[in-house]
Amino acid sequence: MGPTGVGKSSFIHNSVPPDLRAEVKVGHGLQSETSQVQPISWDTEDGARIKVVDTPGFDDSRAGVTDTDVLKMIAEFLIKQYKGKESRLTGLIYVHRISDTRVGGTSHRNLRMFQKLCGDESLKNVVIVTTMWDKVTTEEGKQREQELMSSDNLFRPLLDKGATMMRHDRTPESATNVINYLLKKEPTKPQIVREIADQKKALEDTAAGAELHSEIRELLRKHKEEMETLKAEMRDMMRKELAEERDRMDRVMAKLLKELDDLKRGLSLCVLLVTDPPPVYEPTSDFPAPETKCVVHCSKLLRLVKYYEASLAHAHPDVPISVASCTIHFADAVERSVNGIGYRSSTLKSVLASEDTYSLQQFMKVDPYPRTFTHGTWAKARHDMEIVINDIEAILSTYRKPGFADRFRNGKGIKRFGALNAILESTKEVATDMATMVDWWTPITDAIGNVEDAAQHKRGGTSFPDSTVMVSLTRIIRALDAYCEAYTRCPEDLHEAALGISL
Ligand SMILES: Nc1nc2c(ncn2[C@@H]2O[C@H](COP(=O)(O)OP(=O)(O)OP(=O)(O)O)[C@@H](O)[C@H]2O)c(=O)[nH]1
Ligand SMILES: [Mg+2]
Structure with a gap:
C-alpha cells in the first residue's frame, strides 16, 4: 500500500519471477496507474506459493475510483483470503518515496489509512519500503531516512511497535530481500479483518x-x-x-x-x-415447564425456622435470621425477575409480530436482561443458600466434638442440635431446587444467544433471519411466560410463610 506513484507496482515488478514481469503494469506520467487490487502469485522452488498484492493508493483527486472504493476493494480482498483459509498473510508493505522533500497531505492520509487497516497487532509484519534512491544523493537519502524514522507523525510510531524500514533500489535483489524477510514472519490477521469477519462490524x-x-x-x-x-x-x-x-x-x-x-x-x-454461509439454525426444542418445588420447600423451611426460633434464640440467634433473610431476599429477587421477564416477554412478542430483524437486533443489544438477569437471580440465590449451609455445618461440627453430650445433660443442647440438623436438611433441599432452576434457565439463555447470533448474522437484511428463528423465539416466549406464571405467587407465599419470624 501507499500513495499513488510511489513505486508500489515497480516494487512488485521487481519481486516476481522474470516471466511474470510483463503482467505488472507500472505507471507512466502523473496519472495513477493501478485502480484495482491485483494479486499475482508464483511457486517457489521449495514448493511454497507466494502471493503479492498490488493496491491503488488513497487519492481523492483521482477520477473514477473513490477512496471508499479502494477501502472496499482492500477489505473485501483481505476477507475473502481470510475466509478462503488457504492463504496466510505474513506481510504488509507500505511504500514511501525517499525523494520527497516534504511529506504532503496525501502521504499522511495514506499512512493513516494503512495504520487503521493493519492495527497495532499486525505492525510486526509491516515493512516500510523506501523507493527512488536513485533520485537523491546517498547523504540526502540517509538524512531523510533518519527524519522519517524519528518523526512522531511519520514512521516512528510504527517502528516502535515492531515495523521495519528497508530500502528498495529498483533491483530484484532488494525486492526479494523484503519478501524473504516477511516470509519468515508468523502470519497475522489485520485489524480490518478482525473487525469485519470476527466482530461483525459494518465497514463504516x-x-x-x-x-x-x-x-x-x-x-x-x-x-x-x-x-x-x-x-x-x-x-x-x-x-x-x-x-x-x-x-x-x-x-x-x-x-x-x-x-x-x-x-x-x-x-x-x-x-x-x-463466502460465509449463515450457520444452519436449528430451532430449540420446547422447554419443560419450570419446577415450582422451590416455593414449597422454601415455605417449609420458613415454617421450620419459625418453629425452632425460640430454642435457637439463646445460643444461635444468627441461624434463623440468616436463613429467613436469605429466603426473603430470594422472594424479592424472584418478584423483580418475574416483573422484568413479563415485560420483556411482551416486548419480544411485538418483535416477533413485526418480523423485523432490526427490532430483534435492537432488543438483544439494549436488553440483555432475560439472558443474564434471571439466570443470575437463581445462581445468586443458590450461592447465598450455600453460604448458609456452610455456616450451619460449621456450628454443627462443634456439637460433634467429644464430650458434647456430657456438657448438655439437660437436653437443651441435644434439642438445638436436632433443630440445626432439621434446618440444615431443609436448606439443602432448597439449594438443590435452586440449582434445578439454574439448570432450567441455561438452555433458554443459550437459545436466546443463538437467536441473537442469527439476528446479527443477518446484518443489512430487513426480514427475519429464518423461519426456524421464529419457531425458537416462540418457544422462548412460551418458556418466559411459563416462568412468570409459575413464580408469580412465590413472593407472596414466602412473605406469608415468614410472618412471625422476628427478623
Ligand atoms: N527514478 C525512479 N523511478 C521510479 C522508481 N520506482 C518507480 N519509479 C517510477 O515511478 C512511476 C510510478 O511507479 P509505479 O510503480 O507505477 O507507482 P505506483 O505506486 O504503483 O502508483 P499507482 O499505481 O498509481 O498507485 C513509474 O514511472 C516508475 O517507473 C525508482 O526507484 N526510481
Ligand atoms: Mg501501481
Whole structure:
C-alpha cells in the first residue's frame, strides 16, 4: 500500500519471477496507474506459493475510483483470503518515496489509512519500503531516512511497535530481500479483518472506515465553506464564470455525498455471506415447564425456622435470621425477575409480530436482561443458600466434638442440635431446587444467544433471519411466560410463610 506513484507496482515488478514481469503494469506520467487490487502469485522452488498484492493508493483527486472504493476493494480482498483459509498473510508493505522533500497531505492520509487497516497487532509484519534512491544523493537519502524514522507523525510510531524500514533500489535483489524477510514472519490477521469477519462490524464502524468517514465529512465541510465564499464573490463576478464554478462545486459535493452513502452501504453482501454461509439454525426444542418445588420447600423451611426460633434464640440467634433473610431476599429477587421477564416477554412478542430483524437486533443489544438477569437471580440465590449451609455445618461440627453430650445433660443442647440438623436438611433441599432452576434457565439463555447470533448474522437484511428463528423465539416466549406464571405467587407465599419470624 501507499500513495499513488510511489513505486508500489515497480516494487512488485521487481519481486516476481522474470516471466511474470510483463503482467505488472507500472505507471507512466502523473496519472495513477493501478485502480484495482491485483494479486499475482508464483511457486517457489521449495514448493511454497507466494502471493503479492498490488493496491491503488488513497487519492481523492483521482477520477473514477473513490477512496471508499479502494477501502472496499482492500477489505473485501483481505476477507475473502481470510475466509478462503488457504492463504496466510505474513506481510504488509507500505511504500514511501525517499525523494520527497516534504511529506504532503496525501502521504499522511495514506499512512493513516494503512495504520487503521493493519492495527497495532499486525505492525510486526509491516515493512516500510523506501523507493527512488536513485533520485537523491546517498547523504540526502540517509538524512531523510533518519527524519522519517524519528518523526512522531511519520514512521516512528510504527517502528516502535515492531515495523521495519528497508530500502528498495529498483533491483530484484532488494525486492526479494523484503519478501524473504516477511516470509519468515508468523502470519497475522489485520485489524480490518478482525473487525469485519470476527466482530461483525459494518465497514463504516471499522477503524479504517471511521477514518475515511471523518475525512469525507471534513471535505464536505470545507466545500460548504467554499460555497459560502463563492456566494459572497458572486456579486463581483460575471454571471457565466460563476455558474461554471458553482456547477463544478455541485459535482464535487454530489461525489462526496455519494461516497459517504457508499461507505455506509458497506461491503457487498455477497462477500460477507456467500463466502460465509449463515450457520444452519436449528430451532430449540420446547422447554419443560419450570419446577415450582422451590416455593414449597422454601415455605417449609420458613415454617421450620419459625418453629425452632425460640430454642435457637439463646445460643444461635444468627441461624434463623440468616436463613429467613436469605429466603426473603430470594422472594424479592424472584418478584423483580418475574416483573422484568413479563415485560420483556411482551416486548419480544411485538418483535416477533413485526418480523423485523432490526427490532430483534435492537432488543438483544439494549436488553440483555432475560439472558443474564434471571439466570443470575437463581445462581445468586443458590450461592447465598450455600453460604448458609456452610455456616450451619460449621456450628454443627462443634456439637460433634467429644464430650458434647456430657456438657448438655439437660437436653437443651441435644434439642438445638436436632433443630440445626432439621434446618440444615431443609436448606439443602432448597439449594438443590435452586440449582434445578439454574439448570432450567441455561438452555433458554443459550437459545436466546443463538437467536441473537442469527439476528446479527443477518446484518443489512430487513426480514427475519429464518423461519426456524421464529419457531425458537416462540418457544422462548412460551418458556418466559411459563416462568412468570409459575413464580408469580412465590413472593407472596414466602412473605406469608415468614410472618412471625422476628427478623
Ligand atoms: N527514478 C525512479 N523511478 C521510479 C522508481 N520506482 C518507480 N519509479 C517510477 O515511478 C512511476 C510510478 O511507479 P509505479 O510503480 O507505477 O507507482 P505506483 O505506486 O504503483 O502508483 P499507482 O499505481 O498509481 O498507485 C513509474 O514511472 C516508475 O517507473 C525508482 O526507484 N526510481
Ligand atoms: Mg501501481
